[in-house]
Amino acid sequence: MSESFTKSTARNIFWGAAVFSFLLFLALTFDTTAALPKRDNRANLTPEVVRGKHLWETNNCIGCHTLLGEGAYFAPELGNVYIRRGGDFIKAWMKAQPTGAPGRRQMPQFNLTEEQLTDLVAFLKYASEINTEKWPPNIEG
Amino acid sequence: MQYKSQAVAKPYFVAAIGLFVGQIVFGLVMGLQYVVGDFLFPAIPFNVARMVHTNLLIVWLLFGFMGAAYYMVPEESETELHSPKLALILFWVFLVAGALTVLGYLMVPYAKLAEMTGNNLLPTMGREFLEQPLITKVGIVVVALAFLYNISMTVLKGRKTSITMVLLLGLWGLAVFFLFSFYNPANLVLDKFYWWWVVHLWVEGVWELILGALLAFVLIKVTGVDREVIEKWLYVIIAMTIITGVIGTGHHYFWIGTPGYWQWWGSAFSALEPIPFFMMTVFAFNMVNRRRRDHPNKVATLWALGTGVMAFLGAGVWGFLHTLAPVNYYTHGTQITAAHGHMAFYGAYVMVVLTIISYAMPMLRGRQANSNKSQVVEMWGFWLMTVSMVFITLFLTAAGILQTWLQRVSSTPMPFMQAQDQVAIFYWARELAGVIFLIGLVVYLFSFFIKGEEKAKA
Ligand code: HEM
Ligand code: HEM
Ligand SMILES: [Fe+2]
Numbered sequence: 001m002s003e004s005f006t007k008s009t010a011r012n013i014f015w016g017a018a019v020f021s022f023l024l025f026l027a028l029t030f031d032t033t034a035a036l037p038k039r040d041n042r043a044n045l046t047p048e049v050v051r052g053k054h055l056w057e058t059n060n061c062i063g064c065h066t067l068l069g070e071g072a073y074f075a076p077e078l079g080n081v082y083i084r085r086g087g088d089f090i091k092a093w094m095k096a097q098p099t100g101a102p103g104r105r106q107m108p109q110f111n112l113t114e115e116q117l118t119d120l121v122a123f124l125k126y127a128s129e130i131n132t133e134k135w136p137p138n139i140e141g
Numbered sequence: 142m143q144y145k146s147q148a149v150a151k152p153y154f155v156a157a158i159g160l161f162v163g164q165i166v167f168g169l170v171m172g173l174q175y176v177v178g179d180f181l182f183p184a185i186p187f188n189v190a191r192m193v194h195t196n197l198l199i200v201w202l203l204f205g206f207m208g209a210a211y212y213m214v215p216e217e218s219e220t221e222l223h224s225p226k227l228a229l230i231l232f233w234v235f236l237v238a239g240a241l242t243v244l245g246y247l248m249v250p251y252a253k254l255a256e257m258t259g260n261n262l263l264p265t266m267g268r269e270f271l272e273q274p275l276i277t278k279v280g281i282v283v284v285a286l287a288f289l290y291n292i293s294m295t296v297l298k299g300r301k302t303s304i305t306m307v308l309l310l311g312l313w314g315l316a317v318f319f320l321f322s323f324y325n326p327a328n329l330v331l332d333k334f335y336w337w338w339v340v341h342l343w344v345e346g347v348w349e350l351i352l353g354a355l356l357a358f359v360l361i362k363v364t365g366v367d368r369e370v371i372e373k374w375l376y377v378i379i380a381m382t383i384i385t386g387v388i389g390t391g392h393h394y395f396w397i398g399t400p401g402y403w404q405w406w407g408s409a410f411s412a413l414e415p416i417p418f419f420m421m422t423v424f425a426f427n428m429v430n431r432r433r434r435d436h437p438n439k440v441a442t443l444w445a446l447g448t449g450v451m452a453f454l455g456a457g458v459w460g461f462l463h464t465l466a467p468v469n470y471y472t473h474g475t476q477i478t479a480a481h482g483h484m485a486f487y488g489a490y491v492m493v494v495l496t497i498i499s500y501a502m503p504m505l506r507g508r509q510a511n512s513n514k515s516q517v518v519e520m521w522g523f524w525l526m527t528v529s530m531v532f533i534t535l536f537l538t539a540a541g542i543l544q545t546w547l548q549r550v551s552s553t554p555m556p557f558m559q560a561q562d563q564v565a566i567f568y569w570a571r572e573l574a575g576v577i578f579l580i581g582l583v584v585y586l587f588s589f590f591i592k593g594e595e596k597a598k599a
Contacts, residue, residue: 007303007369010376017380021387028388028406032334035400040330050327057267057325058255063188068397069474070333071269074175074187076557077474098183105178105558108186110252127329133404135396135470140554 039131051116052123059110066141068132074105077141082128084139087121094120142504144215146222151505152232153208154498158586160201160239161491165579167194172572176565185247192246192272198486199270200239205494206315206351207235210292210308212501213358218299223291231284231291238280242273264325268332270340271322278322285316303372304361307379308354314347330398337393345386345414345456348490350379352452353421355493356445359500360425363442365433374424381417389414392464396473404466411464415457418489425449438503438510440519444496447527451488459484459534471549476541476564484534492527495585502589512593519588525581532574540567 036042056062061078062071068079081090094117098106112120142148171190173180181190215222222228245254251267258274260266265275273281289312296305321338357375361368391407425446436442459481463472472478499519503511510516547560555563 005373007373007376010373010380011303014376014380014383017384021383025387025390028391028403032394032399032403036328036330036398039400040328040398042328045327053327053329054264057264058252058260060188060192060251060267060272062267062269063191063272064186066474068329068333070393070397071474072188072191073474073476073479074171074191100179103178105174105561106182106186108183130330130398132396132398133401135473137471137549138554140548140556 041126041129041131044126044129046122046126048119048122049126052119052121052126055112055116055120056123064107067127068130069135075107077136078124078127079130079132080128080136080139080141082121082124084141087125090121090124091117142507144221146225146228147212147215147501148505149222149225149228149232150208150212150501152229153204153211154502154505156232156236157201157204157208157494158498160197160204162582162586163243164194164197164201165575165582167191167197169572169575169579172568172575175568176572189246189251193243195270196246196272197243200235202490202494204235205490205498206312207231207288209351209355209494209497209501210288210312212497212505213308213355214292214295214305215299217302217305217358218296220295220299223294223298227287227291231287234280235284238277238284242277245274246272263323265323268325268336271336281319282316285319289313289316302368303375304354304357307350307357307375311347311350311352311354314350315343318342318347333397334394334399337390341390341393342387344485344490345389346382349382349386349417352448352489352493353378353382355497356421356425356448359441359445359496360428362500363436363438363445364428364431365436366428366431371428374420374428378417378420378424381413381420385410385413385416392466392469395466395469408465412461414464415453415461418453418457422449422453436510438500438516440511440516440523441496441500443520443523444492444499447523448488448492448496451484451492451527451530453488454531455481455484455486455488455534459538471545472541475544475549476537477545478541480534480537480541483537484530487526487530495523511588512591514593515588515591518591519585522581522585522588525584526578527581529574529578529581533571533578536567536571536574540564540571543567 056067061067064072064075066073066077066079069077085093091114094110094112097109100106167190170181170185171187171194174182174187174190211222211228245258249257251272254274255261255266258276260275263275265278266272271278289309292312293309296309318339321335324335326332353375357371360366361371387410388406389411391403392411394403394407426449429442429446463469463477463481503509511519543564544560547555547563548557
């Protein structure tokens with residue numbers, strides 16, 4: 001880099017860039033926050049859904065599964081599993097784990113009560129109704 | 142070693158390497174579970190191994206960063222550390238807290254652990270990378286603040302260089318953005334939105350400042366190039382980091398419920414994120430070519446150059462591969478992501494920590510550089526680990542492309558588990574490359590115990 005371009009010029013560029021970038025990012029964040037109510041399905045954030053999310057977290061489902069494409073890549077995407085399988089299947093599935101099929105990837109038994117399963121399904125239904133710009137590309141997730 | 146108090150860096154480096162070994166062992170467990178699904182089930186379910194693998198990674202990198210700061214800051218500031226004693230106390234607090242957390246993951250069902258550790262007071266657990274119990278998270282904040290106090294006081298009382306300024310900014314940023322891990326609203330979209338303020342703004346924001354500062358420090362030392370030149374580069378690189386990386390966060394806001402315009406903002410800005418990584422590579426090679434001295438520590442120079450190249454490949458090239466929204470629509474959350482995550486973390490953060498360790502450890506042990514024999518063995522470790530990581534990345538990329546095709550692009554999409562079966566051969570190959578990585582790591586460890594004739598005293 002040329003001599004006339006000094007370290008203090010470089011430092012000023014850095015600070016200018018940092019301030020500008022964060023302000024722009026904050027502006028976009030405000031705009032997003034304003035746009036979210038129409039997209040994030042918050043109308044359906046019922047007490048069941050809130051409890052369901054808590055169960056989702058405290059059983060670390062994200063440690064094997066993705067949810068809206070984020071998480072682990074060991075087991076199927078669950079953001080759309082409510083659409084793919086339906087609530088009854090999900091409940092039956094949770095009760096039937098682990099499959100014990102030799103050599104097949106295993107999912108633990110979480111011993112959830114019927115009420116907890118209803119909450120979990122409510123959460124997965126809520127997640128499936130978020131406007132994700134048509135992601136995933138198809139039902140297999 | 143010029144200042145006595147720099148010695149506190151040593152336990153930090155030793156702990157970092159020890160936890161690194163643990164991380165890799167659990168990586169191999171998961172790699173096997175990918176193809177032998179019931180391996181160690183139900184003793185260690187996949188999700189538990191994954192938490193241990195990723196959390197150990199983060200904790201050992203933090204140990205590395207802290208050790209680096211304790212080593213660099215006294216030398217840069219030309220003064221003893223504010224409180225070496227505080228640094229040692231924090232070391233033990235952090236190590237014990239980390240060990241207890243990992244034991245908790247392994248011994249107690251996660252739901253039980255959450256209940257025991259106050260997650261019902263303030264639910265923060267159960268999100269990727271942020272699985273730590275509330276008390277651990279609070280502990281991390283306390284240790285980080287006390288650490289920052291110690292380092293900041295040292296900088297304030299001594300010489301202020303651009304390198305310490307950038308390092309401090311990065312470390313403070315690390316602590317500040319971690320605070321978003323305490324925000325976990327019931328609204329899933331908001332949860333995810335701010336989750337990235339920790340994860341993305343760490344690895345593609347403030348951590349890059351730390352990366353730049355560490356690299357600049359080692360390059361000054363091993364090349365003897367004028368500080369003014371190196372620090373000018375550093376500022377330009379981190380300016381590019383911030384310009385591209387902050388709005389670049391948008392590459393995670395394509396499909397999680399956030400407005401569609403993020404597809405434009407995120408794609409455009411993150412497409413430029415490879416630039417600062419490319420500059421780092423050019424920077425490292427340029428400085429080494431213009432070196433004014435031949436430092437006896439050859440292997441530290443190798444690590445520094447390796448960091449430049451591998452960070453550019455892993456973050457820059459593999460990041461670019463899937464960062465444009467139309468591509469990401471198909472690759473989002475597949476093995477392509479895992480491929481990129483591995484090479485980027487290894488190339489940027491693992492390698493820069495190993496760079497500073499390679500430079501500083503001999504000094505901490507009272508010599509300018511290790512014996513030639515020891516350096517050659519360390520170079521074997523470098524090549525074995527780096528080449529296996531390239532292969533891990535290539536195999537995961539192959540698996541990811543096929544997975545994307547079978548499950549997402551094809552007109553008759555295949556269910557997830559069926560598609561996984563189809564690509565199993567690549568998971569076997571990844572596991573094999575992983576075993577070689579572990580062998581490389583053992584060779585690397587071994588190099589620390591090779592004596593040989595000693596070079597000049599530091
Ligand atoms: C050497 C042998 C290794 C093996 C076999 C291995 C295996 C794995 C596996 C199976 C996963 C879980 C992927 C999933 O979610 O389904 C994972 C995740 C991860 N590993 Fe490794 N790993 C290894 C080394 C490393 C190293 C050296 C690093 C650091 C540079 C690393 C960093 C990570 C990260 C960051 C994740 C989370 C990835 C993501 O969410 O995209 N691993 N690893
Ligand atoms: C050293 C710097 C970097 C590191 C350590 C890193 C690491 C990671 C990790 C671990 C993930 C997976 C996160 C998850 O589990 O959901 C990820 C995702 C991603 N990264 Fe990076 N990254 C870096 C730089 C970059 C750069 C420079 C780009 C763009 C050019 C990029 C583009 C992406 C994209 C698009 C995703 C989302 C993948 C998906 O949709 O599943 N990354 N990164
Ligand atoms: Fe990112």
